[in-house]
Amino acid sequence: AQKITQTQPGMFVQEKEAVTLDCTYDTSDPSYGLFWYKQPSSGEMIFLIYQGSYDQQNATEGRYSLNFQKARKSANLVISASQLGDSAMYFCAMREGGIYNQGGKLIFGQGTELSVKP
Amino acid sequence: NAGVTQTPKFRVLKTGQSMTLLCAQDMNHEYMYWYRQDPGMGLRLIHYSVGEGTTAKGEVPDGYNVSRLKKQNFLLGLESAAPSQTSVYFCASSYSGGHGETQYFGPGTRLTVL
Numbered sequence: 196a197q198k199i200t201q202t203q204p205g206m207f208v209q210e211k212e213a214v215t216l217d218c219t220y221d222t223s224d225p226s227y228g229l230f231w232y233k234q235p236s237s238g239e240m241i242f243l244i245y246q247g248s249y250d251q252q253n254a255t256e257g258r259y260s261l262n263f264q265k266a267r268k269s270a271n272l273v274i275s276a277s278q279l280g281d282s283a284m285y286f287c288a289m290r291e292g293g294i295y296n297q298g299g300k301l302i303f304g305q306g307t308e309l310s311v312k313p
Numbered sequence: 314n315a316g317v318t319q320t321p322k323f324r325v326l327k328t329g330q331s332m333t334l335l336c337a338q339d340m341n342h343e344y345m346y347w348y349r350q351d352p353g354m355g356l357r358l359i360h361y362s363v364g365e366g367t368t369a370k371g372e373v374p375d376g377y378n379v380s381r382l383k384k385q386n387f388l389l390g391l392e393s394a395a396p397s398q399t400s401v402y403f404c405a406s407s408y409s410g411g412h413g414e415t416q417y418f419g420p421g422t423r424l425t426v427l
Contacts, residue, residue, distance in 0.1 A: 248412075290414075304355050
């Protein structure tokens with residue numbers, strides 16, 4: 196069963212507008228972390244934001260925020276005021292705790308390619 | 314700090330050849346990982362290490378071997394390369410394996426097996 200699902204293969208957004216990238220996850224572990232990474236065309240993986248399963252508030256990092264809805268098992272990334280440099284592939288990932296942790300591996304979704312239009 | 318570095322950045326092999334990918338980190342992290350990324354897919358874990366001298370299999374370990382003789386280095390070996398191993402390989406490290414620990418990635422190695 197796929198544990199991380201990103202249903203939007205590609206998204207377009209106008210410069211300076213906000214955009215939401217969807218991510219749903221599946222786990223039976225009560226302790227887990229959710230991460231978003233950005234992969235620009237140059238190929239490196241850049242960490243953006245983290246949300247813990249026990250965190251009461253949604254995580255924010257500058258223009259990035261994570262809309263965490265635990266009951267729905269969703270962890271959507273919101274980018275405000277999009278910039279041309281935001282054009283990239285975005286990956287949602289999960290790290291389970293407990294017996295599922297397996298050395299702390301990350302489980303990745305398939306990614307969403309975001310294109311920002313001027 | 315250089316963070317996580319990978320050598321080489323690009324490599325082309327013929328079927329049956331062998332090679333070693335080197336990952337180095339200068340953050341004193343205990344945990345290190347090797348992932349592969351195939352087109353249209355997220356990253357999948359090949360092998361990982363929870364400390365110097367330890368290694369363990371991940372999701373797709375077949376055809377690869379690893380070694381962690383020094384804390385800062387994690388080597389990925391392909392003994393007899395196959396076209397199915399054409400991929401982009403990423404090394405990552407983290408301070409621990411806790412579910413809240415961020416993994417930091419190297420720049421990747423693009424490998425083509427002909």
